[in-house]
Amino acid sequence: MNKSIEPHGLVVVGGGPAGLTAAHEAARNGLLPLVLEQGARVGGIGRTEVHRGYRFDIGGHRFYTKVPEVQRLWEETLGADFRLTPRLSRIFYDERFYQYPLDIWETLRNLGPVRSSAAVLSFTAARFGRRQRDDTFEEWVTNRFGRRLFETFFKTYTEKVWGIGCHEIRAEWAAQRIKDLSFGSAVRQALFPKRDDGPKSLIRQFHYPRLGPGMMWERLAERVVALGGTVETRREVVGIHHRGGRVTGIVVRPETGEARTIPVERLISTMALDDLILRLRPEPPAHVVEAARSLRYRDFVQVGLVLRRPTVFADNWIYIHSPNVRVGRIQNFGNWSADMVPDPATSSLGMEYFCNRGDATWTMEDDALVRLATEEIETLGLARRSDVSWGTVIRQPKAYPVYDADYRRHLDTIRAWLPALENFQTIGRNGQHRYNNQDHSMLTGLAAVHRFLGENTDPWEVNTERSYYEEQRVTPA
Numbered sequence: 001m002n003k004s005i006e007p008h009g010l011v012v013v014g015g016g017p018a019g020l021t022a023a024h025e026a027a028r029n030g031l032l033p034l035v036l037e038q039g040a041r042v043g044g045i046g047r048t049e050v051h052r053g054y055r056f057d058i059g060g061h062r063f064y065t066k067v068p069e070v071q072r073l074w075e076e077t078l079g080a081d082f083r084l085t086p087r088l089s090r091i092f093y094d095e096r097f098y099q100y101p102l103d104i105w106e107t108l109r110n111l112g113p114v115r116s117s118a119a120v121l122s123f124t125a126a127r128f129g130r131r132q133r134d135d136t137f138e139e140w141v142t143n144r145f146g147r148r149l150f151e152t153f154f155k156t157y158t159e160k161v162w163g164i165g166c167h168e169i170r171a172e173w174a175a176q177r178i179k180d181l182s183f184g185s186a187v188r189q190a191l192f193p194k195r196d197d198g199p200k201s202l203i204r205q206f207h208y209p210r211l212g213p214g215m216m217w218e219r220l221a222e223r224v225v226a227l228g229g230t231v232e233t234r235r236e237v238v239g240i241h242h243r244g245g246r247v248t249g250i251v252v253r254p255e256t257g258e259a260r261t262i263p264v265e266r267l268i269s270t271m272a273l274d275d276l277i278l279r280l281r282p283e284p285p286a287h288v289v290e291a292a293r294s295l296r297y298r299d300f301v302q303v304g305l306v307l308r309r310p311t312v313f314a315d316n317w318i319y320i321h322s323p324n325v326r327v328g329r330i331q332n333f334g335n336w337s338a339d340m341v342p343d344p345a346t347s348s349l350g351m352e353y354f355c356n357r358g359d360a361t362w363t364m365e366d367d368a369l370v371r372l373a374t375e376e377i378e379t380l381g382l383a384r385r386s387d388v389s390w391g392t393v394i395r396q397p398k399a400y401p402v403y404d405a406d407y408r409r410h411l412d413t414i415r416a417w418l419p420a421l422e423n424f425q426t427i428g429r430n431g432q433h434r435y436n437n438q439d440h441s442m443l444t445g446l447a448a449v450h451r452f453l454g455e456n457t458d459p460w461e462v463n464t465e466r467s468y469y470e471e472q473r474v475t476p477a
Contacts, residue, residue, distance in 0.1 A: 009031060009032065009265045009266060010023075010026050010031050010032070010033045010034070010265065010266045010267075010268065010452070011033070011034045011035075011036065011250060011262065011264050011266070011267050011268070012026075012033050012034070012035045012036070012268045012269075012270075013036050013237050013250070013267070013268070013269040013270060013271055014035075014036075014037060014038075014044060014269065014270030014271055014428065014431075015035050015036075015037030015039075015042035015043070015044065015217070015221060015231060015233070016037075016042070016043060016044020016045065016046055016047075016217065016270055016428060016441070017043075017044065017046050017217065017428070017438040017441045017442050017445075018270045018427045018428030018429070018431065018441035018442060018444055018445040019035060019037075019044075019268070019270045019427070019428065019445065020035065020042060020217055020220045020221055020224065020231075020445075021073070021220070021441075021442040021445035021446060022268050022427060022445030022446070022448050022449050023035045023224045023229055023231070023445075024073075024220055024223055024224050024227070024229075025445065025446050025449040025450075026229070026449045026452075027223075027224050027227035027228055027229040028227060029449065029453060031266075031449070031452065031453070032227075032228045032229050032230075033224065033229045033230070034229070034230045034232070034262075035221070035224065035229065035230065035231040035232065036232050036235040036236075036237055036250075036252060037231070037232065037233045037234075037235060038234070038235065038236045038237075039233065039234070040233055040234055041214065041218070041233060042214075042217045042218060042220075042221045042231065042233065043213065043214040043216075043217035043218070044217075044270070044428075045058050045059065045396060045399055045429070046058070046061050046213045046214065046216070046217055046438055047213070047214040047217065048211065048212030048213055048214025048215065049214075049304075049394050051304065051392045052306075052390075052392075053342040054304065054306055054333075054340070054341060054342060054348050055211055055212045055214075055333065055339075055340040055341075055348075056212075056302065056304045056333065056340075056348070056350055056392070056394060057212050057213055057214075057331060057333060057336065057340075057350065058300075058302065058394060058396055058399075059300065059302070059331075059350075059352065059396075059399065060316065060317050060329075060331045060336070060350070061208075061213040061438060062087070062206040062207075062208070063082070063206055063207040063208055063209070063213075063216070063438075063439075064203060064206040064207070064439075065439035067439060067443065069446070070439045070442050070443065073220075073442070074207065074216065077216060077219045077220050077223065078209055078210075078215065078216055078219060081209055081210040081211070081215065082207050082208075082209060082210075082216075083207065083208060083209075083210055083337065084205050084206070084207055084208075085205060085206055085207065085208040085316070085336060085337065086204065086205050087203065087204050087205055087206055087316060088314055088315045088316055088335075089315050089316055089317050089318065089319070090315050090318050090319070091153060091157075091318070091319045091321055092318045092319065092320050092321065092322070092380065092382075093152070093153070093321040093322065094110075094322070095380075095381060096110045097313075097318070098110060098153075100319070107119075108120075111152075115148075115152075118148050119146065119148040119149050119152065121146075121148075122146030122147050122148035122149065123145055123146035123148075123149060124146075125146060126142060126143055126144065126145060126146040126147070127146075134171055135170070135171055136166065136167050136168065136169060136170065136171055136405075137154075137158065137166045137167075137169035137170065137171060137173060137174045138150065138155075138165075138166035138167045138169075139167075139171060140171035140174040141154050141166075141174060150166075152321075153321065154166070156321050156322070156323050157319050157320070157321045157328060160320075160326075160328040160354055161298065161328055161354045161400070162298055162354070162400075162402060163298060163354065163355070163356060164402070164404060168404055168405055169402075169403055169404065170403040170404070170405065170407070170408065172403065172408075173403040173435060208336055208337055209337070210337055210339050211337070211339055211340070212333075212336070212337065212340055213438075234254060234255040235252050235253075235254055235255075236252070236253045236254075237250050237251065237252055237253075237269075237271065237279065238251050238252070238253045238259060238279060239251030239259075239261075239279055239281055240267070240269075240276070240279050240280050240281065241261070241281050242280060242281070242282075242421055242424075245420055245421060245422050246421065246422060246423050246424075247264050247266075247267045247421055247423055247424045248263065248264065249261050249262055249263050249264050250262050250264055250267065264423075265423065266423045266424075266452050267423065267424045267425075268424075268425045268426075268427060268445070268448050268449075269424070269425070269426050269427070269431055270426075270427055270428035270429075270430065270431045270441075271430065271431065272295075272297065272398050272401075272430035272431070272433075273292055273295055273411075273414055273426065273430065273431065273432075273433050274292040274293060274295050274297075276292075276426060276431070277289060277291075277292035277414060278292060278293070284417055285417065287413060288413060288414060288417045291409075291410040291411075291413035291414050292410070292414060294406060294410045295401070295402075295407060295410055295411070295433055296401075296402040296404055296407065297397070297398040297399070297400065297401055297402060297430075298354055298355075298356065298399060298400040298401075298402055299354075299355050299356055299357045299362060299395070299396065299397050299398065299399055300352065300353070300354055300355070300395070300396040300397075300399035300400070301352075301353045301355055301361055301362060301369065301393065301394070301395050301396075302331075302350045302351065302352050302353070302393070302394045302396070303350070303351040303353065303369050303370055303372070303373035303391055303392075303393055304348065304349070304350055304351075304391060304392045304393070304394065305348070305349045305351060305370070305373055305374065305377065305388050305390075305391045306346055306347070306348050306349075306388070306389045306390050306391070307346060307347045307348075307349065307383055307387045307388055307389060308345070308346060308387055308388075308389050309345075309346070309347055309383070309387050310344060310345055310346065310347060311347060312332060312347045312349060312382055312383055313332060313382060314335070315332060315335065316331070316332060316335045316336050317329055317330060317331045317332060318330050318332075320380065322380070324379065325376040325379055325380060326353055326361070326372070326376065327351045327352065327353060327373065327376050327380075328352050328353065328354050329352040330349055330350065330351055330352065330377075330382075331349060331350035331352065332347065332348075332349055333348040333349070333350060334347055334348060346389065349377070351373040351376065351377065353369075354399075354400075357397055362395065366392075366393040369391075369393050370390075370391035370392075370393065373391060374388045374391065398430055400435055401429065401430060401433040401434065401435055403435065407433065411433050415460065423452075425448035425451060425452070425459055426459070427441065427444035427445050427447075427448050427459045428441045428444060428445070429441055431444075432444065432459070432460065440462060443462045444459040444460075444462050445459075447459040447461075447462055
């Protein structure tokens with residue numbers, strides 16, 4: 001796939017879902033792109049890592065969208081390798097499984113009479129009481145579902161993911177990701193039924209590539225090349241030159257050898273906004289640089305465990321709400337696709353640890369991380385240590401843009417300056433500092449290309465409501 005780097009009319013920095021979709025759309029329209037991916041394989045956070053024949057998805061990636069053009073591209077790219085997969089994901093709390101969204105009667109039964117009564121009373125007080133401020137994640141959830149449900153089913157897991165208190169996370173993240181899928185909607189329907197406004201439930205199946213999400217992006221990269229584009233891996237963009245309101249060139253450093261400067265006519269970037277701003281030459285104004293330095297990200301370590309048993313639990317993945325272990329979520333890859341696990345007598349799990357680069361989890365030796373994950377799978381009662389055959393470690397920097405108290409102000413500062421570069425677009429999750437889904441990232445790539453083609457599109461205006469909410473309305477009979 002790799003070719004010698006030559007000047008291109010369009011350069012795309014990043015070979016993940018957003019970047020490859022942009023490159024494919026550009027190539028389809030005769031604007032032949034050069035894609036530069038820093039990693040060894042395309043896909044970004046949507047890549048699939050392979051160890052000893054076992055395939056590991058970096059976090060678990062459902063392929064679900066409400067956008068026909070995205071669905072069509074997925075199906076055209078993979079054909080019969082794009083398979084429907086049943087969805088099952090539950091919360092594991094206090095050694096019990098809870099359906100998600102939470103089933104009211106199962107939840108009350110599992111919690112027991114004392115805790116369930118407190119939860120219902122707390123929910124009722126939140127519904128009819130005086131609404132408090134709604135600025136933070138904690139306030140948003142508590143106002144809708146009550147203090148007890150917040151502390152039981154939201155607080156521990158959310159703070160594992162983000163590494164900060166729920167009182168520091170902005171409410172807009174909750175509004176985007178949780179919507180109305182919770183115990184609260186079930187309680188409302190049970191206590192205050194409305195025949196014309198039934199409860200929401202999750203979509204019960206989704207598409208998934210036979211060999212993991214990386215299969216989609218590897219095939220899409222092949223399509224880009226077949227259309228005349230170029231895709232380069234192990235290429236890091238370390239500098240972006242601009243003059244007179246236009247990007248003029250980029251400095252590319254290969255894994256080995258000397259860095260080169262490539263002239264650029266148009267540039268699309270998916271790199272994280274802080275990296276982008278800090279690599280511009282000359283530097284943007286000081287307040288823009290300061291805003292970029294102030295954006296925060298959450299990193300991610302996945303410990304892949306292979307177990308000597310064919311089943312562990314029935315779910316695709318489970319959320320771990322126990323404060324007694326550090327693991328936050330567990331993927332069960334054979335339940336995503338049986339072809340992810342080469343030996344059907346074994347199971348492959350992804351034990352997910354949310355962390356910050358440089359902290360104790362991120363810097364822990366691989367062997368120690370495998371021991372930790374092995375101990376915690378036994379602590380949870382899901383498997384025995386002796387079941388674990390071997391393990392591997394995958395680290396993912398900047399997996400999640402953090403919605404802290406100040407991120408919006410910093411993001412607005414950067415957005416206000418970026419239009420100064422007329423031949424440049426920034427797209428994707430980290431390119432827009434949005435905790436979005438892959439179909440939304442793809443739409444930002446399409447919008448960027450069509451803007452360069454003269455259409456009135458703006459990647460920043462791509463509507464997350466249009467692209468994804470994994471809910472459907474269930475109308476009572």
